[in-house]
Amino acid sequence: MRDLLGVAREDFGYEELRPGQEEAMRAVLAGRDVLAVMPTGAGKSAVYQVPALLLDGPVVVVSPLIALQRDQVDALLEDVGGAVMLNSAMPAAAWREARAQLRCGSARFVFLAPEQLARDEVVDELAALSPRLLVVDEAHCVSSWGHDFRPHYLRLGGARARLGxxxxxxxxxxxxxxxxxxxxxxxRMRDPLVLVEGFDRPEIDLRVVHCTDAGTQRAGVLRAVAEAGGPVLVYVATRADAEEIAAQVPGADFYHAGRKRTDRDDVQRRFVDGHLDVVVATTAFGMGIDKPDVRAVVHATVPDSPDSYYQEIGRAARDGRPAVATLFYRPEDLGLRTFFSAGVAKEEPLRRTAAAVRAHDGPVPVTELRRELGLTSSRLAGAVNLLTGVGALAEDPEGRLVVPPGAPGPAPAAAAAVEVSERQRSVERSRLEMMRSLCETTACRRQFLLGYFGEEVPRPCGNCDTCRAGTAQAHTATVEPFPVGSAVEHGQWGAGQVMHYEDDRVTVLFEDVGYRTLALELMHDRDLLRSLSA
Incomplete structure (x- = not known):
């Protein structure tokens, strides 16, 4: 029988495995749940693909974008064969062919969007195949704390149970x-291996350019694209910006959710294949893009959070060669981001949803409930997720909605769900404020960015604009009363985790309100924080 390293070498061409990969792969082979947080380009897909060839049975891979699914299927077909997709864009004949390949065992991997696992017939057919592994790509989409939260991801725990x-x-x-x-x-992960590899991408030069007006900002963006010296991704806030900037850059094209899917797929394909050097896009573009030679990522405006910023700049320099990430910043743009952020859920649709499930006096399929209420799939998913979170609704083993014993009535459930939504909004705004701090700091930008994720960097990086300006060396915390990563409690904001120190301030991530930066002197004088660590 072949071993793990043999499969990695012979089937995928890996001469050696990267840090963390082998540990995660062996955990997969042992049947453990695995959460792998690894930088872009660090070989996350190999964590499941290599051991999958040693497992007896199909592997279900949940991936949020059809284009991303297609890229991974194409790569697997080239390497090991036996991969299919199931998505809403496929004609009926392609669906039948994909299912036939799964049933006869000629396809080992099946890629699909989370929405497909909300369909009973799809889940039932996959369950009959006894899948050996459920892979959730872009797993941060599961979390309402995440910067790219997608309501359909929240049903994957129930789908896991139905898949066996x-x-x-x-x-x-x-x-x-x-x-x-x-x-x-x-x-619903049990005894998982949680593998968190370092977030640092030292080959990416971090720069923030402060702009006084929109004209200077646009001119700077165009200049940065012209000076890139290779493929460039330009991120913008609006669809109109994407089209306008693309029109001003020779040979560029734009990508946003308003374009036809075939046009979007064409842009992505030409960029990955090297036939298009500049893509101007909203955040809809780039997730899972496997292009190693992106030499620059340009942000035409401030992103909505350091999470988004980190993921977007991580699409550069996957080949390990130097690249530049330039962000053009105006404080006024933060107001636009606040305007576009998700609003607080409305109480009436929540109450109606809870009441509709109660009226059935038994399990109700989500599709039936959507027809009754006249809500879109996403809006209903958002309402159901909030109501499930406050104990007003639950899923039965078949994925249908039920009212659990002791559940609050529709009115109090809706009120409680609105409170949860308000806390989520507070978290979103705190992340935007952290983005402001990242743009305005004169300390080492890399230290600040990695500190946001709770990773300590002992000294300035030397490869960001503040390091080159000579201001970064002056910013070190003289006192650190609580270790980074330790649990603390605040009298008003509750439990949190210490993330980062800079000068006379400490940043804490609180469970209910998000990120807050506190003055160390004030914290000490008023005894604002206390340790929760044992």
Missing amino acids: DPPVVALTATASPQVRAEVLERL
């Missing part, structure tokens, strides 16, 4: 401690 409770491998390139904790809970 196979081991879960959750993969992401960015996850704060709170996101990691929620991923483990939502996917």
Whole structure:
């Protein structure tokens, strides 16, 4: 029988495994759940693909984007064969062919969007095949704390049970401690191996350019693209910006959710294949893009969080060669990001949803409930997730909605769900404020960014604009009353985790309100924090 390293070498061409990969692979072979948080380009897919060839049975891979599914299927077909997709864009004949390949065993991997696992017939057919592994790619989408939260991901825990409770491998390139904790809970992971590799990407030069007006900002973006010296990704806040900037850059194209799917797929394909050097995009572009030679990532405006920023700049320099990440910042843009952020849930649709499930006096399929209420799939998923979180609804083994014993009535359940939504909004705004701090700091930008994720960097990096300006060396915390990563409690904001020190301030991530930065002197004088560590 072939061993793990033999499969990695012979089937996938890996001469050696990267840090963390082998440990995670052996945990997969042992049947353990695995959460792997690894930087973009660090080989997350190999964590499940290599051991899958030593398992007897199919592997179900949940992936959020059809284009991303297609890339991974193409790569597997080239390497080991036996991969299919199941998605809403496929014609009926392609669905039948994919299912036939799964049934006869000629396909080992099946890729699908989380929405497909909300369909009873899909889950039932996959369950009949006794899958050996459930892989959740871009797993931060599970978490309402995450910067790219997707309501359909929250049903994957229930889908796991209906698939026969196979081991879960959750993969992401960015996850704060709170996101990691929620991923483990939502996917019902038991005794998992939690592997968190370093977030640092030292080959990426970090720069922030402060702009006084929109004209200067746009001119700077165009100049940065012209000077990139290779493929460039430009991230913008709006669809109109994507189209306008692309029109001003020779040979560029734009990508946003308003374009036809075929056009979006064409842009992505040409960029990955090297036939297009500049893509101007909203955040809809880039997840899972396997292009090693991106030489620059340009942010035409401030992103909504350090989480988004880190993931987007991580699409550069996957070949290990130097690249530049330049962010053009105006404080006024933060107001636009606040405007576009998710609002607080409304009480009436929540009450109606809870009441509709109660009116059935028994389990109700989500599809039937959606027809009754006249809500879109996403809106209903958001309402159900909030109501489930406050104990007003639950799922039965078939994935249908039920009212659990002792559940609050529709009115109090809706009120409680609104409170949860308000806390989520507070977290979102705190992340945006952390983005402001990242842009405005004169300390080492890399130290600040990695500190946001709870990773200590002992000295300035030397490869960011503040280091080159000579200001970074002056910023060190003289007193650190609580270790980074330790649990603390605040009298008003409750439990939290110490993330980062800078000068006379400490940043704490609180469970209910998000990130807060506190003055060490004030904290000491008023005894604002106390340790919760044993």
